[in-house]
Amino acid sequence: TLVARSSPIKAIAAMLLGLLITCIGIDNPGGVPRFTFGSTDLLGGIEPIPALVGVFALAEVMRALTERELPKIENRRLGSILKGQWKLTKEYPKQQTRGNIVGIIIGVLPGAGADMAAWVSYAMSKRFSKTPEKFGTGHPEGLIEAGASNNASLASGWVPALLFGIPGDTITAIAIGVLYMKGLNPGPSLFTTQAESMYALYIIFILGNIIMIPFGIIMIRLASKIVGAPRSAVMPVIMIFCAVGAFATAGNNLFAVWCVVVFGLIGFVMEKNGYPVAAMVLGIVMGTMVEQSFVTSLIKSDGSILPFFERPVSGVLAAMTFAALLWPLFAWTRDWLKGRRRVMAA
Numbered sequence: 010t011l012v013a014r015s016s017p018i019k020a021i022a023a024m025l026l027g028l029l030i031t032c033i034g035i036d037n038p039g040g041v042p043r044f045t046f047g048s049t050d051l052l053g054g055i056e057p058i059p060a061l062v063g064v065f066a067l068a069e070v071m072r073a074l075t076e077r078e079l080p081k082i083e084n085r086r087l088g089s090i091l092k093g094q095w096k097l098t099k100e101y102p103k104q105q106t107r108g109n110i111v112g113i114i115i116g117v118l119p120g121a122g123a124d125m126a127a128w129v130s131y132a133m134s135k136r137f138s139k140t141p142e143k144f145g146t147g148h149p150e151g152l153i154e155a156g157a158s159n160n161a162s163l164a165s166g167w168v169p170a171l172l173f174g175i176p177g178d179t180i181t182a183i184a185i186g187v188l189y190m191k192g193l194n195p196g197p198s199l200f201t202t203q204a205e206s207m208y209a210l211y212i213i214f215i216l217g218n219i220i221m222i223p224f225g226i227i228m229i230r231l232a233s234k235i236v237g238a239p240r241s242a243v244m245p246v247i248m249i250f251c252a253v254g255a256f257a258t259a260g261n262n263l264f265a266v267w268c269v270v271v272f273g274l275i276g277f278v279m280e281k282n283g284y285p286v287a288a289m290v291l292g293i294v295m296g297t298m299v300e301q302s303f304v305t306s307l308i309k310s311d312g313s314i315l316p317f318f319e320r321p322v323s324g325v326l327a328a329m330t331f332a333a334l335l336w337p338l339f340a341w342t343r344d345w346l347k348g349r350r351r352v353m354a355a
Contacts, residue, residue: 017336020288023279027292030055031300050264059255059265060293063272064279064286066251070244071277101153104134108154112161117169118295123162125294128287130158171195171207 033044034054045051098105108130115126134154135144144151163180170181174195185195193199193206200207235243251273255265276286310316318324 017340019284021334023284023286023288024292027289027294028296028299030060030289030293031296050262054297055268055293056258056265057290057294058258059268060272061290062251062255063269063274064276064290066247067269067273068276068280068286070247070251071273072280073240073244097149097153101150104150104154105157107133108157109161112158112163113165115158116162116165123159123166125287125291126162127155127159128290131155132285132287171199172197 031054033051035042035045035052042052111130111133112123112126115129116123131144131151131154134151135141138144138150140148140150166181169175170185172195174185188195193203251269252266255269256263258265275289279286279289306316307314316323318327
C-alpha cells in the first residue's frame with residue numbers, strides 16, 4: 010500500500026493482478042500448466058524484464074504521445090553538477106536515511122532490484138512529505154530518497170548473490186554466471202575456500218565506484234542534450250530500444266516483444282485510472298518466490314498452517330500482513346461512516 014498514490018485498495022488490486030500473472034505457465038510447485046490457453050509460449054511464464062519494460066518504458070511512451078508537446082526547454086549552459094550537493098545532503102538527512110534503509114531491505118530480496126527500491130522509496134517520500142504537491146516537478150526531496158534507495162539496493166543485492174547464489178537483480182544474475190565461468194561457486198564456502206577472490210571482488214567494487222564519478226558526469230552532460238530534443242524524435246527510438254532489449258534478454262524470442270506491447274497497454278490503462286503499476290510489478294517479481302516458499306512450508310508442516318503463527322517472528326509478520334490487508338477496508342468503512350454522519354447531521 011506504500012506505492013499507492015491515493016487508494017490502498019487499488020494498490021492491493023494491482024498487486025493481486027501481478028500475482029495472477031505469475032501463475033501463468035508451468036513453473037510452479039505442481040508442474041501443471043496454468044492459464045496457458047494452449048500456447049507453448051506461455052508455458053515458460055511471463056518474464057519479469059519484458060513486463061518491467063512494458064509497464065514502465067512503453068507505457069510512458071504511450072502517455073507522452075497522447076499528451077501535447079511540452080514547451081521547449083531553454084538551451085542553458087550546464088553548470089557544475091556537484092554544486093549544491095552538500096547543501097542538499099544537510100537539508101534532507103531523514104529522506105536519505107529512510108531511502109538507505111528501504112534500499113537495503115528491498116535489495117536483499119531476490120529479484121526485486123534497484124528499480125523497485127527506487128519506486129517504493131519515491132512513493133514513501135511523497136506519502137510522508139509536507140509538500141507532496143511539488144512531486145513530479147523536479148522537487149529534490151523525492152529524487153534524493155529514491156536515489157539513496159537505488160544505490161543502497163545495488164549494494165545489498167550482492168548479499169543473496171554471494172551468500173546463496175540467488176541473484177538480487179539482473180546485474181547480479183549476470184555476475185553470478187561470470188563467477189561460475191571463472192570457477193567461483195557463490196555460497197557460504199566462497200568466503201572460506203576462496204577468500205582471496207572475494208578481496209579482489211571488493212577492490213573491483215571500489216575501483217568501479219571511483220571510475221563511475223567521471224563517467225557519470227560525462228553521461229549527465231550528454232543526457233542533458235537529449236532532454237531538449239523533440240519528443241516525436243525521441244519516443245520512436247525508445248520504442249525500438251524497448252523491443253530490441255526485450256528480444257535480446259528473452260533469448261531472441263519474439264514473444265517477449267509482444268509481452269512488452271501487452272504490458273505497455275496494461276500499464277498505460279492502469280496509470281490513467283490511478284492504479285499503481287509498481288504494486289503490480291512487485292507482485293510479478295515476488296509472486297513465484299512467494300508461492301514456492303508457501304508450498305514448501307506447507308509440505309514441511311504436513312499441510313498445517315499453524316507454523317506460520319506459532320513462532321514469535323512468524324506471528325508478528327503474519328499480524329502485519331493481515332493488518333496491511335484489512336487496513337483499506339477499515340479506512341473505507343471509517344470514511345463511509347463519517348460521510349453518513351455528515352448526511353444525517355445536515
